[in-house]
Amino acid sequence: MxxxxxxxxxxxxxxxxxxxxxxxFAGEYNLTVDRVTLDxxxxxxNGIGYNNSTEPTVLRFTEGEDVTINVTNNxxxxxxxxxxxxxxxxxxxxxxxxxxxGIAPGETFTYRFPITQSGTYWFHSHSGFQEPDGxxxxxxxxxxxxxxxxxxxxxxxxxxxxxPHDGDRIMRNLKxxxxxxxxxxxxxxxxxxxxxxxxxxxxxxxxxxxxxxRMMPTDIEDLQGFTPLINAKGPDxxxxxxxxxxERVRLRFINSSxxxxxxxxxPGLKMTVVQADGNNVQPVPVDEFRIxxxxxxxxxxxxxxxxxxTVFAESMARTAYARGTLAPRAGMEAPVPELRDAPIxxxxxxxxxxxxxxxxxxxxxxxxxxxxxxxxxQGTHTMPDGTVMPGMAHxxxxxxxxxxxxxxxQGTHTMPDGTVMxxxxxxxxxxxxQGSMAATASDPFYAPGSxxxxxxxxxxxxxSYADLRAQKPLYEDREATREIELRLTGNMERYIWSINGVxxxxxxxxxxxxxxxxxxxxxxxxxxxxxxxLHGMWSILDNGNDAxxxxxxxxxxxxxxxxxxxxxxxxxxxxxxxxHLSYHADSGMFRKVIVEGGPDDQRATLTTKREG
Numbered sequence: 001m002x003x004x005x006x007x008x009x010x011x012x013x014x015x016x017x018x019x020x021x022x023x024x025f026a027g028e029y030n031l032t033v034d035r036v037t038l039d040x041x042x043x044x045x046n047g048i049g050y051n052n053s054t055e056p057t058v059l060r061f062t063e064g065e066d067v068t069i070n071v072t073n074n075x076x077x078x079x080x081x082x083x084x085x086x087x088x089x090x091x092x093x094x095x096x097x098x099x100x101x102g103i104a105p106g107e108t109f110t111y112r113f114p115i116t117q118s119g120t121y122w123f124h125s126h127s128g129f130q131e132p133d134g135x136x137x138x139x140x141x142x143x144x145x146x147x148x149x150x151x152x153x154x155x156x157x158x159x160x161x162x163x164p165h166d167g168d169r170i171m172r173n174l175k176x177x178x179x180x181x182x183x184x185x186x187x188x189x190x191x192x193x194x195x196x197x198x199x200x201x202x203x204x205x206x207x208x209x210x211x212x213x214r215m216m217p218t219d220i221e222d223l224q225g226f227t228p229l230i231n232a233k234g235p236d237x238x239x240x241x242x243x244x245x246x247e248r249v250r251l252r253f254i255n256s257s258x259x260x261x262x263x264x265x266x267p268g269l270k271m272t273v274v275q276a277d278g279n280n281v282q283p284v285p286v287d288e289f290r291i292x293x294x295x296x297x298x299x300x301x302x303x304x305x306x307x308x309x310t311v312f313a314e315s316m317a318r319t320a321y322a323r324g325t326l327a328p329r330a331g332m333e334a335p336v337p338e339l340r341d342a343p344i345x346x347x348x349x350x351x352x353x354x355x356x357x358x359x360x361x362x363x364x365x366x367x368x369x370x371x372x373x374x375x376x377x378q379g380t381h382t383m384p385d386g387t388v389m390p391g392m393a394h395x396x397x398x399x400x401x402x403x404x405x406x407x408x409x410q411g412t413h414t415m416p417d418g419t420v421m422x423x424x425x426x427x428x429x430x431x432x433x434q435g436s437m438a439a440t441a442s443d444p445f446y447a448p449g450s451x452x453x454x455x456x457x458x459x460x461x462x463x464s465y466a467d468l469r470a471q472k473p474l475y476e477d478r479e480a481t482r483e484i485e486l487r488l489t490g491n492m493e494r495y496i497w498s499i500n501g502v503x504x505x506x507x508x509x510x511x512x513x514x515x516x517x518x519x520x521x522x523x524x525x526x527x528x529x530x531x532x533x534l535h536g537m538w539s540i541l542d543n544g545n546d547a548x549x550x551x552x553x554x555x556x557x558x559x560x561x562x563x564x565x566x567x568x569x570x571x572x573x574x575x576x577x578x579x580h581l582s583y584h585a586d587s588g589m590f591r592k593v594i595v596e597g598g599p600d601d602q603r604a605t606l607t608t609k610r611e612g
Contacts, residue, residue, distance in 0.1 A: 041234035047134035090573025118143035119278030129167020132258035228322035280471035287460030348449035447560035477547035480519035503588030514598035572598035
């Protein structure tokens with residue numbers, strides 16, 4: 001149903017923006033979910049798309065609008081649509097088994113919810129592996145007020161990691177052999193090189209450590225052999241955005257990948273980061289940035305020369321790249337950089353650089369029979385739901401004004417083999433004290449000595465989480481009412497991923513109370529980087545900026561680190577909370593969150609017996 005206000009906003013948006021193919025501009029939206037043929041330029045495969053298109057559909061809303069979206073399932077299997085990052089009633093969140101039953105073949109489900117925010121977001125299926133098979137699109141929400149930055153053109157740059165195998169086959173292969181897709185396994189010649197550089201004894205010891213853990217230092221990506229796409233176009237198909245020299249161009253980067261982090265740069269152009277996960281941040285000029293799976297970053301560039309520039313998105317493990325072009329005219333190209341050398345994980349990335357530890361018993365995150373005993377850390381005790389009892393109360397925690405000297409801490413930590421470690425050598429860092437470290441050589445959101453610490457290809461500025469400061473605080477800065485510890489755990493040999501050593505199917509829900517402010521403590525005990533996504537409520541990343549801590553919907557947790565976020569519990573209902581790596585979520589790194597209480601007109605009828 002159209003109305004004059006919506007029509008005027010659409011006309012204004014059209015005058016400012018070049019919409020990608022498949023964009024919808026109506027007040028009432030219709031989406032069909034269809035089988036399509038995906039052509040990456042390197043392979044073709046059967047996939048899933050919206051409105052019979054392989055290019056991402058772009059939905060454009062206006063802040064303050066009440067939207068109606070009719071989704072018709074033309075597949076032969078159930079489907080769903082999750083509105084990633086949108087604040088809405090839980091029944092409209094689109095997660096089968098938690099917020100609704102899903103959309104059966106041939107049926108139409110109508111979503112209705114108010115738009116209470118602005119910025120760049122995205123949507124995708126939350127059913128099986130339909131998202132990795134192409135079921136994703138973009139959301140742009142125009143603000144009611146003027147943006148705090150200027151731009152002349154606007155492009156969505158939606159990334160994904162298209163794989164020739166379908167999601168079910170990939171999951172079967174990973175379960176059968178976790179390194180099935182690892183094409184960067186180390187060789188005898190790598191060993192000889194390490195021996196020359198570090199000495200034979202050191203090289204043998206390192207190989208022994210990794211062998212004991214039954215892991216490899218090249219295990220950065222579980223999935224390789226993919227073709228990265230920009231707006232459904234492979235590197236040779238060269239997605240192109242047109243500009244006039246001197247124009248300010250807004251690029252809305254969205255990482256819709258199943259498993260892949262990207263390092264993004266545009267050689268010859270400085271990028272100014274103005275938005276993270278849909279929320280405005282104080283501008284940060286950068287040369288390069290890393291985008292986690294499911295994150296969004298908006299940047300503004302201003303090309304002044306009459307020439308083409310390459311948009312280069314390199315996978316974090318340096319196995320593949322997406323490539324597009326900004327140019328004054330169609331058909332122009334710029335040089336495409338070579339892939340850089342692949343990073344190598346270190347013992348720091350395992351949080352395991354300790355003597356006397358039986359690595360073989362770790363099981364990649366100490367899942368199952370030998371959990372890490374956090375009860376011996378500084379007099380704390382972690383309850384089954386993750387709540388940390390006295391000894392780690394928020395009021396006594398380091399919030400940035402009292403730097404913590406971990407070397408002098410006398411707490412102990414019991415490892416899976418029973419070894420008691422002294423101090424805080426577990427590998428987790430308290431990043432809340434390190435917002436001021438953004439300009440140092442080492443990024444505080446990576447373990448010291450990590451092989452994953454990023455650096456800009458041109459030697460310039462690489463964005464860190466520590467650089468992000470909210471443009472305007474969304475909430476009053478107050479103390480959290482309690483803390484919940486979530487250990488990110490797993491068993492690589494069995495390809496099982498979990499939280500606090502428990503898979504989703506065996507876990508109790510996390511229960512929150514409406515009106516409280518909860519501090520989540522992520523402790524990454526695995527060698528993988530996990531993008532953690534809480535549905536329905538904002539994730540306030542503690543990066544030491546206090547009231548100006550950035551507000552996000554995905555928080556990336558690097559190996560061997562501890563990261564804190566806080567959540568204002570203001571959304572009654574049942575919500576999903578999970579790692580956004582598709583095959584990690586499916587194999588157990590997932591929780592249901594139940595928010596109890598709330599205003600009578602918002603209170604949900606909680607179906608606690610339904611575990612998804």
